Amino acid sequence: MLKHLSLEYILGLEQRYRATLINSLGGFKSVNLVGTKNQNGQTNLAVFNSIFHLGASPALVGMIVRPDSVERHTYENILQTGSYTLNHLNEDIYIKAHQTSARYPREISEFTATGLNEEYKDDFFAPYVKESAIKIGVELKEKIELKINGTILVIGAIKEVYLPANALLEDGFVDLEKAGTIASSGLDAYYKTTRLARLSYAKTNSLPHTL
Amino acid sequence: MLKHLSLEYILGLEQRYRATLINSLGGFKSVNLVGTKNQNGQTNLAVFNSIFHLGASPALVGMIVRPDSVERHTYENILQTGSYTLNHLNEDIYIKAHQTSARYPREISEFTATGLNEEYKDDFFAPYVKESAIKIGVELKEKIELKINGTILVIGAIKEVYLPANALLEDGFVDLEKAGTIASSGLDAYYKTTRLARLSYAKTNSLPHTL
Numbered sequence: 001m002l003k004h005l006s007l008e009y010i011l012g013l014e015q016r017y018r019a020t021l022i023n024s025l026g027g028f029k030s031v032n033l034v035g036t037k038n039q040n041g042q043t044n045l046a047v048f049n050s051i052f053h054l055g056a057s058p059a060l061v062g063m064i065v066r067p068d069s070v071e072r073h074t075y076e077n078i079l080q081t082g083s084y085t086l087n088h089l090n091e092d093i094y095i096k097a098h099q100t101s102a103r104y105p106r107e108i109s110e111f112t113a114t115g116l117n118e119e120y121k122d123d124f125f126a127p128y129v130k131e132s133a134i135k136i137g138v139e140l141k142e143k144i145e146l147k148i149n150g151t152i153l154v155i156g157a158i159k160e161v162y163l164p165a166n167a168l169l170e171d172g173f174v175d176l177e178k179a180g181t182i183a184s185s186g187l188d189a190y191y192k193t194t195r196l197a198r199l200s201y202a203k204t205n206s207l208p209h210t211l
Numbered sequence: 212m213l214k215h216l217s218l219e220y221i222l223g224l225e226q227r228y229r230a231t232l233i234n235s236l237g238g239f240k241s242v243n244l245v246g247t248k249n250q251n252g253q254t255n256l257a258v259f260n261s262i263f264h265l266g267a268s269p270a271l272v273g274m275i276v277r278p279d280s281v282e283r284h285t286y287e288n289i290l291q292t293g294s295y296t297l298n299h300l301n302e303d304i305y306i307k308a309h310q311t312s313a314r315y316p317r318e319i320s321e322f323t324a325t326g327l328n329e330e331y332k333d334d335f336f337a338p339y340v341k342e343s344a345i346k347i348g349v350e351l352k353e354k355i356e357l358k359i360n361g362t363i364l365v366i367g368a369i370k371e372v373y374l375p376a377n378a379l380l381e382d383g384f385v386d387l388e389k390a391g392t393i394a395s396s397g398l399d400a401y402y403k404t405t406r407l408a409r410l411s412y413a414k415t416n417s418l419p420h421t422l
Binding site: 001002003004005006007010013015016017018019020021022023024025026027028029030031032050051052053054055056057058059060061062064086088091094095098099100101102103104113121134136141142144146148149151153155158159160161162163164165166168171172173174176181182183184185186188189190191192193194195196197198199200201202203204207208211 | 212213214215216217218221224226227228229230231232233234235236237238239240241242243261262263264265266267268269270271272273275297299302305306309310311312313314315324332345347352353355357359360362364366369370371372373374375376377379382383384385387392393394395396397399400401402403404405406407408409410411412413414415418419422
C-alpha cells in the first residue's frame with residue numbers, strides 16, 4: 001500500500017520525527033570520517049553523511065555543514081587551517097565512527113575518545129584515520145552560505161588519495177566493496193552492499209550491458 | 212597494499228579515467244530518476260546520482276547539475292516550470308533508469324524510449340515514475356552557480372512524498388530496503404544493500420547500541 005505524505009502533514013510532524021523522515025528519504029548516502037587539527041595541535045574527528053562529488057576536473061568534493069551543531073569544531077578547524085581528510089567507514093569501525101557524533105567538549109579529541117588512530121602522511125597537515133582503507137586529503141577552496149536554511153556548502157579540492165591497490169580497477173573505477181567501504185541512510189543506519197552490476201555507457205541505439 | 216595517488220598523478224590522468232576515479236572515490240551515493248515536463252507537455256526523465264539531503268526543516272534537497280551535459284533538458288524544464296519529481300531506483304528498473312542517460316534528442320521522452328511509465332498524482336505538474344516505490348514531489352526554490360567549476364546547485368523544497376506504508380517505521384525512519392531502493396557508486400555501478408545496524412543517538416558517556 002502506497003502512503004501519501006502531504007506538505008501539510010510533513011509540516012505538522014514533531015521535529016525529531018521529521019528530521020528522521022526527511023534525512024532518510026533521499027536514499028543511500030556516503031559516510032566519511034572527517035579528520036581535522038587546529039593550530040594548537042588539537043585534533044577532531046567527526047562523522048559526516050553530507051559529503052558529495054562535485055566535479056572530476058578539477059577534483060572537488062562538497063560538504064554541507066550546520067554551524068550551530070556538533071559539526072562546528074570540524075568547520076572551525078577547516079576554516080583555520082584549510083586542511084581536512086575524508087576517511088571511508090568499514091564494518092570494523094562504524095560503531096566508533098558513529099560515536100564521534102556525541103557532543104564531546106572541544107578539548108577532547110574524538111580520536112582519543114573512540115580509540116580510532118591518527119595517522120599522518122607526508123606533509124599533509126590534517127590527520128587521517130589509520131583504520132580507514134580509503135583516505136582523501138582535501139584543501140578548502142570555498143565556502144558558500146546557503147541562506148535558505150543557514151547551512152554552509154564547503155567546497156574542497158582533492159590533494160591526494162590513499163586506497164588499497166586491488167580496489168583500483170583498470171579503468172579508474174574504485175571498487176568500494178573490495179575496500180570494505182559501507183553506505184549509510186538517514187541519521188543512524190549503516191549498510192553493507194552487494195553489487196548488482198556496472199552498466200556500459202548508455203547509447204540511444206542499444207540497451208546497456210553489464211561490464 | 213596501500214596505493215598513493217598524488218595530486219600530480221591525478222592531474223596527469225586521461226580525462227575519462229580521472230572522471231571514473233574521482234566519481235567513485237566519495238563513496239556510495241543515492242540514485243534517483245528526475246521526472247520533468249516542459250510547458251508544451253513534453254516529458255523528460257534522467258538518472259541523477261548528485262542529489263543530496265540539505266535540511267529537514269524546511270525539507271530541502273540539493274542537486275548538482277552540469278548545464279552543458281545531457282542533464283540540461285532536465286534543468287531547462289525545472290527552470291521553466293519549477294516542478295520536478297525524484298523517484299527511487301529498484302532492482303527491476305535500474306537498467307532502464309541507466310538508459311535514460313543516453314543522449315536522446317529533446318523531442319523524444321525517455322519515458323517512451325525506456326518503457327518506464329509516467330504517473331500523475333493529484334495536481335502535481337511533473338510526472339512521477341510509476342515503477343518507483345518512493346517518489347518525492349519537489350518545487351524549485353533557488354539555483355546557485357558554483358563558479359569554481361560551472362556546475363549549478365539546484366535547491367528544491369519537498370512538497371509531497373509517496374512511499375510504501377510498511378517502509379515507514381514508527382520513529383519516521385524510512386526503511387529503504389523494504390522499499391527496494393538501491394544505491395550507486397561512480398558513474399555506472401548499482402548495489403543492493405544489507406543493513407548492518409541502526410545505532411542509537413551517540414552520547415559521550417556510553418557507546419552506541421543497535422536500535
